[in-house]
Amino acid sequence: xxxxxxxxxxxxxxxxxxxxxxLIEHPMHTAVATPEPRDMLARFEARLNGEAVFAFDFAxxxxxxPTFIFHVRAVPPGDFVFTWTHEDGHSFTSEQSVxxx
Amino acid sequence: MILDRRKMIAGAAGSAALVLLPIPAAxxxxxxxxxxxxxxxxxxxxxxEAGIDIDAPAVAENGAQVPVTIRVESPMSAEDHxxxxxxxxxxxxxxxxxxxxxxxxxxxxxVFTRIRLAEEQAFLVLAELSDGRVLQAAARTAVTIGGxxx
Numbered sequence: 288x289x290x291x292x293x294x295x296x297x298x299x300x301x302x303x304x305x306x307x308x309x310l311i312e313h314p315m316h317t318a319v320a321t322p323e324p325r326d327m328l329a330r331f332e333a334r335l336n337g338e339a340v341f342a343f344d345f346a347x348x349x350x351x352x353p354t355f356i357f358h359v360r361a362v363p364p365g366d367f368v369f370t371w372t373h374e375d376g377h378s379f380t381s382e383q384s385v386x387x388x
Numbered sequence: 389m390i391l392d393r394r395k396m397i398a399g400a401a402g403s404a405a406l407v408l409l410p411i412p413a414a415x416x417x418x419x420x421x422x423x424x425x426x427x428x429x430x431x432x433x434x435x436x437e438a439g440i441d442i443d444a445p446a447v448a449e450n451g452a453q454v455p456v457t458i459r460v461e462s463p464m465s466a467e468d469h470x471x472x473x474x475x476x477x478x479x480x481x482x483x484x485x486x487x488x489x490x491x492x493x494x495x496x497x498x499v500f501t502r503i504r505l506a507e508e509q510a511f512l513v514l515a516e517l518s519d520g521r522v523l524q525a526a527a528r529t530a531v532t533i534g535g536x537x538x
Contacts, residue, residue, distance in 0.1 A: 304496070317481075319482070335493060339489075340491050340494060341494060342489040343488050343501070345486050346484030346487075347485075348475070348477050349504070350454070350501070350502035350503055351452065352502075353502070354500075355501050356457075356499070357494060359494055359495060360495045362493070
């Protein structure tokens with residue numbers, strides 16, 4: 288699994304809408320059609336200033352290299368944490384901040 | 389006994405409602421696994437066909453990467469917001485595609501992701517609202533190359 292990629296604006300006004308785009312390279316291998324062992328992410332979660340704002344529970348029909356676009360209300364201080372958790376329990380995190388003006 | 393019978397009648401009515409889901413005519417009956425997935429989400433509630441817009445291609449070149457945008461009419465306020473959006477396949481090896489969890493911190497009940505479709509099929513979107521109601525919609529996408537080979 289490679290480094291997650293997150294696209295956020297550098298700054299936003301408090302209360303305005305922030306578009307969040309996320310992508311992580313991952314095969315999301317279900318083991319339904321081929322013999323290789325299952326290799327799937329279980330959950331993606333986005334937090335802003337410590338509070339959960341958006342999450343996704345993956346299932347077999349989730350595509351490889353999972354990508355999301357969603358829109359969050361800007362609240363200072365604008366600290367985002369994105370976490371992808373594998374079915375085996377290990378996780379990948381990306382932290383980014385938007386300057387709230 | 390009478391109560392039990394009422395429960396059974398209510399249960400039967402629930403089953404009938406599921407059969408009436410807006411699946412395009414080609415898919416005349418739901419696979420038992422799909423039916424079970426819907427029951428899990430609905431938990432006895434009857435969905436209303438309203439308030440959901442699904443933006444997905446009519447024909448997808450690659451069933452492994454089908455872009456889908458889902459918009460639900462909602463103010464996304466603390467009192468009135470979408471709490472979850474579920475996508476359920478009707479003709480994949482397994483019905484589950486994934487579930488979004490939304491909060492009033494979102495400016496809009498609009499989400500984008502990419503899904504796998506093994507073959508041409510209808511897929512269902514169910515949105516759970518903060519007041520407990522459930523909305524639903526269906527979309528149909530044909531695929532040139534099926535997407536469940538991984």
